[in-house]
Amino acid sequence: xxxxxxxxxxxxxxxxxxxxxxxxxxxxxxxxxxxxxxxxxxxxxxxxxxxxxxxxxxxxxxxxxxxxxxxxxxxxxxxxxxxxxxxxxxxxxxxxxxxxxxxxxxxxxxxxxx
Amino acid sequence: xxxxxxxxxxxxxxxxxxxxxxxxxxxxxxxxxxxxxxxxxxxxxxxxxxxxxxxxxxxxxxxxxxxxxxxxxxxxxxxxxxxxxxxxxxxxxxxxxxxxxxxxxxxxxxxxxxxx
Numbered sequence: 001x002x003x004x005x006x007x008x009x010x011x012x013x014x015x016x017x018x019x020x021x022x023x024x025x026x027x028x029x030x031x032x033x034x035x036x037x038x039x040x041x042x043x044x045x046x047x048x049x050x051x052x053x054x055x056x057x058x059x060x061x062x063x064x065x066x067x068x069x070x071x072x073x074x075x076x077x078x079x080x081x082x083x084x085x086x087x088x089x090x091x092x093x094x095x096x097x098x099x100x101x102x103x104x105x106x107x108x109x110x111x112x113x114x
Numbered sequence: 115x116x117x118x119x120x121x122x123x124x125x126x127x128x129x130x131x132x133x134x135x136x137x138x139x140x141x142x143x144x145x146x147x148x149x150x151x152x153x154x155x156x157x158x159x160x161x162x163x164x165x166x167x168x169x170x171x172x173x174x175x176x177x178x179x180x181x182x183x184x185x186x187x188x189x190x191x192x193x194x195x196x197x198x199x200x201x202x203x204x205x206x207x208x209x210x211x212x213x214x215x216x217x218x219x220x221x222x223x224x225x226x227x228x229x230x
Contacts, residue, residue, distance in 0.1 A: 033217070041153075041203060043220040055215040090159060096216055101147055101166065101209070103218055105159035 003027050004106040006091045012112045013081055020077045021109045023091030031055075031096045032074035033103070034066060037088040046089075049074050050096060081113045117141075118208050120221035127196050128229050134181070135191040135224050137206030143167075147209035148189040149218065150180065154202040162204075165189060193226075201228045 006023040013019050025032060033056075034046040048056035049068040063079040078085060091106040117140040127133045139148065150162040165173045165180045173180045181190040193200055203225050207218040 031216070035218075041223050043205065043207075043218075045217045048215055048217060050215065055213075056217055088157065092159075094216070096214070101164055102161055103149070103209070104161060105151070107158040110157070 004091055004093050004104050006106040006109050008109060009107060010110045012114060015081055015083060015113055017081050018077070018079045019081060020075055021089055022075045023106060024073050025093040026072065027093055027104065029093040029095045030071060031094050032068065033092040034074065034076050035090040035092060037090060039087070043090070083113050086111055086113045118206055118219055118221035120206055120224050122224045124225045124227070126227045126229060129198060130195055132192060132194045133196050133226065135204050135226065137189045137191065137221060139187050139189060139208050141208065145211070148180070148182070149207045149209065150178070150191045151205045151207065152202045153205065163191065196228050198228050198230060201226060
């Protein structure tokens with residue numbers, strides 16, 4: 001009963017392809033995120049959705065498009081993959097309304113573009 | 115802009131010793147939150163401990179405690195009686211809130227190695 005689950009865990013694909021990473025949380029949280037961890041282990045936010053509404057969109061290429069069909073799901077679609085997109089992508093969730101503070105992360109999706 | 119600094123890229127500690135991982139932060143916000151996460155070699159991000167800026171007492175969770183010194187803007191993680199399983203990357207992060215949105219800003223991380 002993983003709290004934040006993302007699939008696939010590993011993805012190897014060729015440049016130019018389009019791929020998606022799916023994320024689901026069963027914590028009842030109202031907010032979900034995508035973070036990117038680069039080869040130097042630095043973590044940075046990409047997107048945040050609150051109740052299916054995009055509320056944070058950091059400086060991310062248009063090739064990255066998040067989609068939130070409902071509060072419990074936030075998928076990341078990447079078009080025309082480039083070598084520099086190789087990274088670990090983490091989904092996360094938290095509850096903004098109320099007293100909850102903790103942001104919980106999924107196990108990460110290792111994307112390798114060749 | 116907020117900034118988190120972890121000045122120790124790597125640390126080596128003997129098993130059963132206590133270890134302190136440093137974290138300093140910079141913010142003009144009055145209300146903020148500080149987090150520590152552990153990332154073992156398997157890659158997942160594990161939440162360890164949280165400290166709110168208005169919390170008067172230092173947070174503790176089992177062997178983890180957060181040494182919060184607000185005036186010095188530091189939020190060091192203390193691990194007591196270290197174990198081999200504590201070997202991992204450790205990230206300090208600050209929660210930033212803007213117009214109903216929140217995000218974590220992370221430090222560079224510290225790689226902790228526990229020696230037997």
